[in-house]
Amino acid sequence: MVRIAVDLNRCQGYxxxxxxxxxxxxxxxxxxxxYDPEADEAQRAKLxxxxxxxxxxxxxxxxxxxxxxxxxSAEAVSGAR
Amino acid sequence: MPxxxxxxxxxxxxxxxxxALEQLKREGRIVVVGxxxxxxxxxxxxxxxxxxGSLTMIGDEPGEPYDRPPxxxxxxxxxxxxxxxxxxxxxxxxxxxxxxxxxAGLDMxxxxxxxADGDEVPYDRLLIATGVRARPWPREEEAELDGVFVLRTRxxxxxxxxxxADGPKRVLVIGGGFAGSEVASxxxxxxxxVTVAERGASPLVGALGGVIGAxxxxxxxxxxxxxxxxxxxxxxxxxxxxxxxxxxxxxxxxVETDVVVVSLGALRNTEWLAGSGLGAGPRGIACDAGCxxxxxxxxxxDDIYAAGDVARCPxxxxxxxxxxxxxxxxxxxxxxxAAHNMISESTDRLPHMEVPAFWSSQFGVNIKSVGxxxxxxxxxxxxxxLESRRFVGVYGYQGRVIGAxxFDHGRWLPFYQExxxxxxxxxxxxxxxxxxxxxQRPMDADFPDPSVPSHGPTVTLSGYSPxxxxxxxxxxx
Ligand SMILES: Cc1cc2nc3c(=O)[nH]c(=O)nc-3n(C[C@H](O)[C@H](O)[C@H](O)COP(=O)(O)OP(=O)(O)OC[C@H]3O[C@@H](n4cnc5c(N)ncnc54)[C@H](O)[C@@H]3O)c2cc1C
Ligand code: SF4
Numbered sequence: 290m291v292r293i294a295v296d297l298n299r300c301q302g303y304x305x306x307x308x309x310x311x312x313x314x315x316x317x318x319x320x321x322x323x324y325d326p327e328a329d330e331a332q333r334a335k336l337x338x339x340x341x342x343x344x345x346x347x348x349x350x351x352x353x354x355x356x357x358x359x360x361x362s363a364e365a366v367s368g369a370r
Numbered sequence: 371m372p373x374x375x376x377x378x379x380x381x382x383x384x385x386x387x388x389x390a391l392e393q394l395k396r397e398g399r400i401v402v403v404g405x406x407x408x409x410x411x412x413x414x415x416x417x418x419x420x421x422x423g424s425l426t427m428i429g430d431e432p433g434e435p436y437d438r439p440p441x442x443x444x445x446x447x448x449x450x451x452x453x454x455x456x457x458x459x460x461x462x463x464x465x466x467x468x469x470x471x472x473x474a475g476l477d478m479x480x481x482x483x484x485x486a487d488g489d490e491v492p493y494d495r496l497l498i499a500t501g502v503r504a505r506p507w508p509r510e511e512e513a514e515l516d517g518v519f520v521l522r523t524r525x526x527x528x529x530x531x532x533x534x535a536d537g538p539k540r541v542l543v544i545g546g547g548f549a550g551s552e553v554a555s556x557x558x559x560x561x562x563x564v565t566v567a568e569r570g571a572s573p574l575v576g577a578l579g580g581v582i583g584a585x586x587x588x589x590x591x592x593x594x595x596x597x598x599x600x601x602x603x604x605x606x607x608x609x610x611x612x613x614x615x616x617x618x619x620x621x622x623x624x625v626e627t628d629v630v631v632v633s634l635g636a637l638r639n640t641e642w643l644a645g646s647g648l649g650a651g652p653r654g655i656a657c658d659a660g661c662x663x664x665x666x667x668x669x670x671x672d673d674i675y676a677a678g679d680v681a682r683c684p685x686x687x688x689x690x691x692x693x694x695x696x697x698x699x700x701x702x703x704x705x706x707x708a709a710h711n712m713i714s715e716s717t718d719r720l721p722h723m724e725v726p727a728f729w730s731s732q733f734g735v736n737i738k739s740v741g742x743x744x745x746x747x748x749x750x751x752x753x754x755x756l757e758s759r760r761f762v763g764v765y766g767y768q769g770r771v772i773g774a775x776x777f778d779h780g781r782w783l784p785f786y787q788e789x790x791x792x793x794x795x796x797x798x799x800x801x802x803x804x805x806x807x808x809x810q811r812p813m814d815a816d817f818p819d820p821s822v823p824s825h826g827p828t829v830t831l832s833g834y835s836p837x838x839x840x841x842x843x844x845x846x847x
Contacts, residue, residue, distance in 0.1 A: 291458075294437050294457055294458050296698075296699070297698075297729040298698070298728070300729075302781065317734060318731070318736065318778070319736070320735075321731035321736035323444055323447075323731075324444070325444070325450055326440050326450055326455040326456075327450075327451075327455070351458045352458070352460050
């Protein structure tokens with residue numbers, strides 16, 4: 290799983306991402322961007338391309354790799370010391 | 371040589387004589403209460419800035435930090451799952467996570483956070499990022515009816531999305547703010563009949579005023595929303611099996627409905643700080659421009675910081691009044707500032723001076739705002755036109771530009787942000803290429819009387835006093 294968030298304050302709706310990774314990013318109306326907040330691992334390369342192409346660098350993608358992310362939830366000991 | 375203002379001050383050694391700061395960075399204990407957007411971003415910033423000590427993240431929600439904006443958009447449209455909006459990790463935070471247990475108290479003198487399970491967590495620096503929660507439907511019995519929802523958490527999002535997928539007969543949204551309007555929009559896009567009941571004269575009126583509110587009302591109606599303004603829901607009625615079946619309105623009418631979404635704004639999560647001596651109350655946690663929290667005496671603490679939706683912070687661009695913001699971008703920026711300041715010498719600290727910014731999308735229109743529109747008394751449609759629903763509206767306050775809103779005109783907003791930052795005169799003197807004849811003159815922005823807001827605006831000016839515990843919003847529902 291690759292986790293994604295878009296800083297939509299920054300996003301200018303240029304749609305480069307929707308062009309490069311249409312499975313993840315779609316335009317909703319003329320200007321609003323909809324995205325899948327967690328994409329399949331198979332999309333990682335395309336996603337990286339889209340994030341790099343965004344002219345305002347609005348796309349935030351997991352930088353810590355998936356193993357680390359699993360660790361993070363394993364660390365999440367509910368209520369434990 | 372005597373020191374005069376014209377001779378440069380001798381440079382201080384970056385490491386203080388006692389090395390306390392270096393020691394804090396190396397082996398200090400930082401505790402973050404509230405493991406969501408602001409908490410996570412602060413933790414990442416602390417590590418990015420070289421904090422090597424222990425970091426503890428305390429959160430009452432069971433899972434790891436997730437993003438909320440998709441919950442009222444992608445998730446309700448059925449395009450993403452509520453349990454799959456976890457926030458991307460921008461770097462490893464190497465923290466101890468204490469999740470699923472709320473902080474229940476704070477001992478400022480002993481520097482300890484008390485957890486609901488009785489455990490105590492000591493800190494050298496504390497960041498409070500407990501955010502807000504949805505204001506519940508005030509009549510408890512009715513709020514518990516099956517089919518009555520609020521929308522703030524992942525669980526709320528999942529439950530509501532499931533119910534929408536079942537194809538309800540009619541959804542009733544109580545409150546036409548941004549969240550309520552987004553819910554209504556998602557319902558209509560899925561072909562679900564929806565009624566919106568709004569106490570004010572139009573949706574979004576509390577945040578953007580009546581001129582823009584009228585545009586929003588047009589959008590609702592054009593998309594088939596049964597929009598009822600100037601009314602309040604007085605009671606919800608359940609059937610024999612405890613499922614909601616109808617709502618009664620103050621105009622005597624009844625709406626038959628099987629799903630009710632209560633969208634009446636938010637309450638700040640500060641109750642756990644009651645009696646601690648911190649300047650925290652229903653209006654949030656007062657902090658200085660560097661995110662350091664005030665105690666109730668109005669003295670700023672040195673070890674307790676606040677960030678995100680729960681914080682209120684004076685802003686130089688808006689008369690130094692304390693601003694409360696329920697904005698994603700504010701949580702991110704403020705978390706970064708708080709984290710930086712927690713591990714910096716007083717002379718290296720930074721002020722939180724971000725210009726407030728917000729986005730929403732509803733009925734296929736991208737709505738963005740910068741500054742504090744709700745402070746504006748006048749509005750000028752500087753670009754585009756209200757009729758086309760593609761425009762930029764500029765808000766004026768005492769002769770200066772104080773805010774701007776765009777409908778499908780978002781790429782112009784950075785320009786208006788500069789006008790706000792430079793306290794440019796209002797009405798703005800520049801000509802714009804696509805200005806319509808109706809945009810030549812400012813008009814009354816038409817905000818409702820602030821003592822009777824229609825629903826919580828997402829930006830609130832909350833006075834000057836750090837110890838202020840009044841609440842101005844009195845829910846009528
Ligand atoms: C449905 C929805 C849609 C939104 N859409 C937009 C949008 O389009 N644009 C925009 O700018 N903003 C939007 N927002 C607002 C944005 O999500 C918030 O501004 C942001 O989440 C604030 O982050 P925060 O970390 O300050 O607070 P929160 O995200 O509220 O996190 C606070 C955390 O602290 C926890 N907590 C509370 N009390 C305790 C305690 N005593 N002990 C331990 N933990 C505690 C809470 O459970 C929560 O996990 C939206 C919000 C919602 C709910
Ligand atoms: S490329 Fe960047 S600016 Fe363009 S739509 Fe995507 S996120 Fe927005």
